[in-house]
Amino acid sequence: MVRQYCRWEPPQPGTFKLNVDGAIFQNQQSAGIGAILRDSKGEVLMAASKRESAVGDATSIEMLAILRGLQLTLHLGIQHLIIESDALTLVKEMQKTEPSMTLVGNVIRDTKELMSCFRVCDVRYTMRSCNEVAHKLARHAWQVTDISLWWGSVPDVIVPALWAERQL
Template sequence: MEEETTAHLFWHCQRAREVWLTSNLFRDSLVHHFGSVMDMLWNKCRNGGAKKTCQALLQGVLEYLSEYQAYMEVTAYPKQSAEVVVWTPPSPTRYKINVDGAVFKEQKLAGVGILIRDATGQLIGACSKKIEAPLGAIEADAKAVELGLQFAKDMSIQDYTLESDSVTLVNALRDFSPPPLSVVALVYSSVAVSHSFRCVDFAHVGRNGNRSTHLFARHALGIANLSIWVEETPCFLEQALNQSIFVNSSD
């Protein structure tokens, strides 16, 4: 007779396994995604704001799982081309902060994702924030830069490269071209804030090199306002980060 533990209740119990199989949640690999889904479900129940129905909670979790699986398919089967877009670590004395925005048109909301990593690729801090405003893509990315700078200040990080996958925004931040009118104030204020650090560089990264950050931006839809992780990796992001392709380089 197996001990009646939580693991037994949710997984090892034959009846429980039949329920999971019937649900079709894990058609490809039952065990592989179980921890991630339970982590997301718990996060939604705890931080999801207004009380949701079981169907709404499940729908939200499935959306996250779909986004995650799409990411894993890209990293598992990268397109063969002469130019591979990757995330590259900073030099040993610096950090790299990746930022990204996500737009949720139907909900008239936006999300921001921020990841801070060191030269070994270790996650130092992460932030996911919901923006209660119907922003466009460039506005969401500009807001991500602003919040990324603030998060760096909160984490007492002074030397880093801040990366975004928006070429237009990065060129404006580096004063290579004027910013779009809708983000003029955000760009100029972000540049001013960057001068308060010891050394900050703005750089562009291709979307494939910023996919982990995009997952965090999408995660904002399911939280009340703000989620922060310091020196720990949330379950739903762990494998995505572990499978990120990067090469040793110096900024």
């Protein structure tokens, strides 16, 4: 098996990138979401790990990660936002113009409504290896009671992943 590596790519100047991911903790019957917002220089503006209790499957938690990431960034006055997720099926569903008939259709509708608050807001697929920082934040939610937020700083749990991204 050939393992593909990729590198997180910064957005164009004036645009921000929000990477999100979800993780399910079967033995705790809960899940976690991770979100990281960066600018065109790769500087971290915000990082978050949030525990979620009522999540049934991987698609639901991945969708919730997008929604929560948007909720955390909406008040920042950002006009141009790219959201990256490693959930390909969900990204394709988000890119459709017609209403979603999936089980998470209502959350997709609510998320698209939040997206309309930005001048430009695109949801894009990224490979898992390019979304490692968001994944580590989602896994970190295992240790979080509700939410941990970092504004203008980074938690120790993602420092090695951020360093590795810069080396590729």
